[in-house]
Amino acid sequence: MSATAELLAAAEGGIIGDGRTGANLALGIGALGLAIGWLALARAGHRVSTGNARTIGISAIAAGLAGTILAVLHLATSSGGPGTGNGLVGAIAAIPLGLGAVYLGRRALTRSRHADRPAGRMTV
Structure with a gap:
C-alpha cells in the first residue's frame, strides 16, 4: 500500500471506521463503569479501603x-x-x-447507606 493510499484511508476513518468508533467508545465507557461499580461494591462491603463508597457508586x-x-x-x-x-x-x-x-453503582449506594446507619437504631 502506498503512502497516498494510507493517508487516504486514515482520512476516511482508517481500519476502524466512523461507525465502529462510536460503538467502541460506548463499550469502553460501559466497561469502565462496570469496573468502577465493582470497586464501589467492594468499598461498600469494607473489603477495599480506597475512596468513599457513595462517591464511587455515583461515578459508576x-x-x-x-x-x-x-x-x-x-x-x-x-x-x-x-456485519x-x-x-x-x-x-x-x-x-x-x-x-x-448502573446496577452495581446503585447496589453500592444501598450498601453504603445501610453501613452508615447506627447499629442500635432502626429507621423506617
Missing part, C-alpha cells in the same frame, strides 16, 4: 448511564445490519455493560 452510575445512552444513540443512528462494519453489534454489547454498571 454516571459512567453506566453515559455508556448506555451512547450505545442507544449509536443503534438509533446506524444504518445497515450486523456491515458500522458497529451495530458493539453497540448492542455495550448496553448490558452500561446497565450492569
